[in-house]
Amino acid sequence: MHYGCRRPAVWKRTCSWSSSAAASSLPPTTTTAANNNKKKVIVISGPTGAGKTRLSLDLAKRLSGEIISADSVQLYRGLDVGSAKPSPSDRSAVPHHLIDILHASHDYSAGDFFRDARAATDRLLSRGRAPILAGGTGLYLRWYIYGKPNVPQSSIHVASAVWSELAGFRENGRWEEAVELVANAGDPKARELSVNNWSRLKRSLEIIRSSGSPPSAFTLPYNAYNQTTDDEDAHAIANCQPKELDYDFICIFLACPRVELYRSIDLRCEEMLADTGGLLSEASWLLDIGLSPGMNSATCAIGYRQAMEYLLRCRNNGGSSSPQEFFEFLIKFQTASRNFSKRQMTWFRNERIYQWVDASQPFDEIARFICDAYHDSGPRLLPESLEMKRESCRHESRDLKTYRSENKVFRGDDDCSHVLDWIRRTQGKSQL
Template sequence: MVPSGIYSLRGFRLPQKPIFPSLFCCRKTLVTTSSSVSVSKKKEKVIVISGPTGAGKSRLALELAKRLNGEIISADSVQVYRGLDVGSAKPSPSDRKEVPHHLIDILHPSQDYSVGQFFDDARQATRDVLDSGRVPIVTGGTGLYLRWFIYGKPDVPKASLEIAAKVYSELADFEREDDWEAAVQYVVKAGDPKAQSLASNDWYRLRRSLEIIRSSGSPPSAFEVPYDSFRHQLDSSEAIDSHDLKSSADAPEQEPVKELDYDFICFFLSSPRLDLYRLIDMRCEHMLSETDGILSEARWLLDTGLLPNSNSATRAIGYRQAMEYLLRCREKGGMSSSRDFYYFLSEFQKASRNFAKRQLTWFRNEHIYHWLNASRPLEKVLDCIYDAYKDESGNLYLPEFLQMKKDLSNRKEASELKAYRTRNRHFVHREDCSDILDWIRRTQGCEM
């Protein structure tokens, strides 16, 4: 029998004091159980599957959707763009025909897409899927997208058309002269010191910051972020539980419990770090070895008049590096040496591994996710998630062999990671990139 005091992170409902921190049963770990907080209405279930780039979350979501009669809602900041297929590992047309997908190919790469827009679109798609009697499966690795999707978006004022036009005019000269640093200092002086932490040339978010200041007189950071409220709620509960010697009379009065809109069942799929890095390196090679690979897509972006690192699409890992490489080739009249190509490949792989590392760091602090080992048999992982969705007791059991540790397990693993070196499988010798160099000569030499 499951103790009623143990809490659940499935719906992020806060507990009364837990009776036991964990239970072990039949070599399975009781990760979450039912909450002692009464719920007036049974919540609809939404599955969330995330993980670092290259972990296999898209395949997992596809197979799970087949089992559960589900539909997939993409939480990927690059898959929203038409034409960016290879670099974003977009589901194939056949996969999308077999299982409905949402929020894929909805924008041209010249358009920006914000986390607020994603929240509105993804929540509407979730509602539509549920109303059709199917299961929403949200999958992707964009951490901020998923955080807002689960916890809600800040109640930041929307700028009027007049204010938006005024802000655009204020920053137009800076953008025209490509003076990013001066534009940032302008917004800092207007009232948002955190503008200095924005990604370089993220003009959309810089304008949005100034719009909020002009609309409200306050910077974006002045507005309550729902995620912070839930974290504070959880931290407060843990602090109370850690002071067992305190009498209930001395305990601080708790604020009313906040609840999430849905019963989110969240999983983070990852592999041991060394395996993940090898998979990422191979994936980068594969994206370049295809006839219509990421270089072709980067060429198309350049031909549409976009420059690397100029907006959301061209800042994406892989596309930025490929566009910069092709620009260097164009400057040389369409010429590239094998050394130049291998330098580009190395930078592409390194940027992809670093991105995965940032994803791991981000989700390590997201307590609502249950970490699963992607190196285990797919069927076993599917069974685990399927059972979690079908369970009505609020108990979620993770077999120990499916659990993935969030941190490096030992010094040996840390040392191996530090000494990691890429070992390419396809691009090894100088002649292995000859086809790509020929393609560059044919396609880039006449562009200048």
């Protein structure tokens, strides 16, 4: 089993470095004095399928730690296969937090995660346990590390009024009109939101109605912390202020060559569908409880949205599907998953606090480096053998242009016959 990508680096507490040569010019005391009074927190992130779960479990066992999930879908009860939740045996062996805390009909924000994850962290530290955050939801982790934006809270009255204002658009699927309403109210950046991200759209309008200003008018701790640093400027990085962060973060981003990652993602998508009691069954349950694709956070999640749309078409067709329709759905699922991993890589390239580790390197070496960093108060020098340059993930365009999925489970029509039988039995007219 291998892991993720690779990042150059010597760490200075909360600052990531462009090269070990630049870091070596600083006295060792530069990193130690600022960190001695802060509790250490480990953050493990990476794209879908990079190996975050296995690494975090191993670290928790080695360090007497507990895991705080930073996954926006694992929050929901009943969404197990599509969110790749840790198995019951893994959760029994190592305590996990922020898993199975919500019903699928509820929304959950980055602000909610900040509150709950920080509270869980403080509880663990008070008991002498090592907090290990594991997940790939970039905004959750950004807020967790740097703090919440300085945005006013909306009153119950404002939130209720905004909900009513947008309800008609949402119920009738009039996304573009709702976006224009918010843009004209004062937030033109609403046009940049992903389609049907009603939670973000609603929050933007709440901020405008509460303050008279759009979200972009307020200070973002992440921007304030990073605005003076340049990934290629060792002097600027050396002068960042670790005292601005609340914990001594050890942040690892697992990455691997994109073609290899894409192959792994494609296979995982197939495996989620091979057992009809998995993702398809969970998506069917979401429809049964009255949810629609893209309605809220849970139904916007990769895999669930595509599966719900597919099953809706099957239900509208009396519970039948052709092999061609199934393969079209599989391709959409795989494509959306690969695109999501690409967005994750892009997001975390801008997160300077992370060291990029080559996930294809031996697992034990990666885990041992993180454990040594956790126990050591001195400079954290990432071995060159474990590094992955962030830029290296940009230079794979030739291979990616010719990339084609090669299914391992669903190779032909006969391989999906059991899925189509399940659809006939479970998605007929009685389900409408």
